[in-house]
Amino acid sequence: MNIKGILRSTAAKIIAFAGIVGCFAAAVFIGENAIAGCGRDGMIYQFETDFSQSSYMAGQVNNTAVTLEAALEGGISRQEFEQQTRDFPGSYYGVMNGKVISNAELSDSATQNAAFYLIARPDDATQSNISWYYTPFGDEPIDDSFDDEPIDDSFDNEPTDEYNVRSNYPLGTVIRVCVTSEQAAQYQEIWSAQKNTFAHTIYIVLTLTAAALALFVYLLFVTGRRPEDEEMHLVTLDRLPVEGNVLLFWSVLGLAGGLNIALAAEIANGSSEMTFLLMPSVAFLTAAFAFALELTLSLVRIIKNRSFARQCWCVRFVRWCRRGVRESTRKLMHLLTHDYKTRNVLLLFFGYTVVLEFLAVVFGAAGVVFLGTGWFLAAGYFLARRIHGFERIVDALHRMRGGDMESRLTDMPEGVFAAMAEDINSLGDGMQAAVQNEIRAERMKTELITNVSHDLKTPLTSILSYADLLCQMELTPEEANDYAKIIHQKGLRLKNLTSDLFDISKVRSGVEQMNCERLDAATLVRQALAEQEKAIQTSGLALKVTLPEKELPIRADGRKMSRVLENLIGNCVKYSLHGTRVFISLAERDGQAVLEVKNTANYEMDFAPDEITERFVRGDAARSTEGSGLGLAIAKSYTEACGGAFEVTVDGDLFKVRIVFPVCTE
Structure with a gap:
């Protein structure tokens, strides 16, 4: 068996399909296993480039500062504050109106020396080195009773001892929260370990993805092909409509993927009791992926078989609508503009009906039948002959417009149609003669230009060669040098003109190959x-x-x-x-x-x-x-x-x- 036969064999396709599904399953399992392993310690690593940019530590400092602000303002009790911050690894210090909540005596300088810190005062901008934070001491005052107090103008000139002029918070209010390098050491160690784990996992997943893509590209080329012929062979699944294929693809893969993502998110948040669902989830997602892959290959086979439009209900419906509109429009336009017999017959019967109504009033029923029948037969014969002659004239004009000048109209009905037919025949003769003369003149003109252009090339080449030699010599008298240059310039211009004539003659005569x-x-x-x-x-x-x-x-x-x-x-x-x-x-x-x-x-x-x-x-x-x-x-x-x-x-x-x-x- 040759290489093409091996590549198109059923065994090779099955191996490639199993390889893609296996790579996908391995990538999902390794990725989720890494998430589960990190979830036991909490997701401290969140794809930062350096631990100093840690979003986890920023969240710890920020949440503690917000909770401390709530405790100082009386929003929560001290016990609730200590309960909410029991896992905080750093130090905090807050004071407001004599109320102090802290686990360490912190100064501004000591706080700013920490690896992660936040210092907030109501009368100053918040100082921090974390990547994001919520600004404490917002616009809402801590005591709304001041809104009803009369305004004292002296307050603008000299601040009191109790309140700062820039806020409604008491003087000396401050919040300091920090985590030192020593306090963050264990988290940094976990962060580094998780970073290494994810880097290794991503490398493996990318390698598996590249292998799966290579196998998928191979399947795109060989799916539907067999070693013995070049025909496209479909399977039972390929009879499914395109809309059904797409609906099944997204339903199955979307359901399995959604469940798997939800489980991975729960495990990453520390729900270790759900780890036992990891393997069933990966197995279900892998089965869904295998089915979706087969649906994708089925769609590829349909496209390669050129039956996509036939199996797509949307395309078929659009084509059906377009065909119906086009056919209805064509019939209507033909009835109004081309089908003279139908239109005139309608007019004839309309006139016939009017005459019958008139005769019925004047002569009675017997006269209606006799005279009406005679009227209809005479009018029908006259109209049929005239319509036939008119259609022959129209057909002759169409042929003349298409370039047929040799057709002639004979045996036309007497009257205006016979005269029109004679004029059309004369017009055809004149146009045919004029066209022949024009073609002959154009051909002679083209041949003349082509021959003259060709015959001028040889003497022009000699003239230009000798003129070029003269331009390179020192001639006497001096005016001879100028004359030689003029001869050379005019010769070049004549050569270009000759070349242009030759080119346009070729393209106008149809000889030029494009x-x-x-x-x-x-x-x-x-x-x-x-x-x-x-x-x-x-x-x-x-x-x-x-x-x-x-x-x-x-x-x-x-x-x-x-x-x-x-x-x-x-x-x-x-x-x-x-x-x-x-x-x-x-x-x-x-x-x-x-x-x-x-x-x-x-x-x-x-x-x-x-x-x-x-x-x-x-x-x-x-x-x-x-x-x-x-x-x-x-x-x-x-x-x-x-x-x-x-x-x-x-x-x-x-x-x-x-x-x-x-x-x-x-």
């Missing part, structure tokens, strides 16, 4: 700007370029689109008003990549936008600047040959080119 591929439009613009950087810097123009940060893919010929951008930027450099700004923007709009180039012209633009893209048409009617009038024609031809749209807009002195390509989604 190698369209997936390209990043933003990268194309950046490359074009980099190639024209020197010309832009010497032009005195300011470029404002707006490009998307992410990739904007299109399908086009990279070489041809580079030529398009080169022509557009070159036109901006040559024909923009000195000192103005040129705006180049690229963005995605409604699924299309839109490139816009805008500049202010240095001449009066009195031409139509659709004329400027024709061959040899220049915006500078005086033709006082260099240029052949082929740049925009080549740019438009290349853009349309690659499947894009090229549009020119003129607004006063503002010249704007807009190129649109569909965004490539493959």
Whole structure:
């Protein structure tokens, strides 16, 4: 058996599936076992980088300070305070209005030397080195009786001995809480041990996760495949609707995961009596994960079998609604605009009914039957012939619009339809002759330009070579050197013109081969700007370029689109008003990549936008600047040959080119 057969074998798939489930079970068990081990001493380590940032110790200090404040204000008794702070490892000292609660004599300096401390006074900002704390002595006064006392203005000038001017708390009120390094040593030791445990656990869990992901990727490729063929083989579970698959996935995995997380949280909070549920919980979560994994692989097989839309009720319902609306709209529009027989028959019967009503009143029942029948037969025959002739004319016009100029209308009913048919036949003959003449003229023009361009290349190459040699020599008289340079410059211009003529002739005649591929439009613009950087810097123009940060893919010929951008930027450099700004923007709009180039012209633009893209048409009617009038024609031809749209807009002195390509989604 070859390697592909081994990889697609049932045994290999079972081993991979069991490996993923085993890695998951091992990761969950190791993680929860680590949580259970730390839960016996309490979760002191909470993923801090250093023990000095310990949230656990900060909570101890903060809770003691809050409880001490409540005891000083009389909110709880001293016994309740001692009961709530019996596990506090540090020292505290609080005094208010002569009432002192402490387990040690603490000064500010001694408190501030501790590893964790908090000092709070009502008339000063709280001092602390813990990561978070609740500020004691809030805005509420401890005695509301002062609100009804008359205000003594002398109080503002001189504080009394009993109260501080900045608060309603008595002078000398202070809370000091601290934990020294010696007192926190046992917690630091536990913190370090828990940190090492979690680091080791995370390393193992990440290793197991990487292994499970590798096996999962392998299963994604081989699920549904067999060694003997390339067909997609489904199983019974794959017949389940997509919605049922997703619902089962989240129900089973969500229930098992929720129960497991709740149990882990209880164990982490010190509920050691629930540790016996750890193994059953891991087993239940593993079974749920295995079932969810199989549901995921079933969904992958459905997608690979291209039956996702067929098995998804939501997609089927949306398609059914869309198909019904489209079909109803089509039938209604066809009835109103195309089905002339149906519409006219309805009108005929409506008229027939009106006539019958009229005859019934005038002649009675016998006359209604006789005259009504004759009216219906005559009207039906006349209308049927006219409808048939009208439909033939409409059909002929449709064929002519589609390019069929050779079809002719014969045996038409006498009258207006026969005359219309004769006119349509004459129109077809004239259009066919005109099209043939235009095609012949265009072909001759293209062949002429192509042949002339090709024939000019050889003498031009010789002229340029000899002119270049003359430019390198010291000629006499001195004016000869200038003449040689002029010959070389004009020869280069003629060579570029010949090359442009050759290029546009090829693309207009359909001979040019387009190698369209997936390209990043933003990268194309950046490359074009980099190639024209020197010309832009010497032009005195300011470029404002707006490009998307992410990739904007299109399908086009990279070489041809580079030529398009080169022509557009070159036109901006040559024909923009000195000192103005040129705006180049690229963005995605409604699924299309839109490139816009805008500049202010240095001449009066009195031409139509659709004329400027024709061959040899220049915006500078005086033709006082260099240029052949082929740049925009080549740019438009290349853009349309690659499947894009090229549009020119003129607004006063503002010249704007807009190129649109569909965004490539493959």
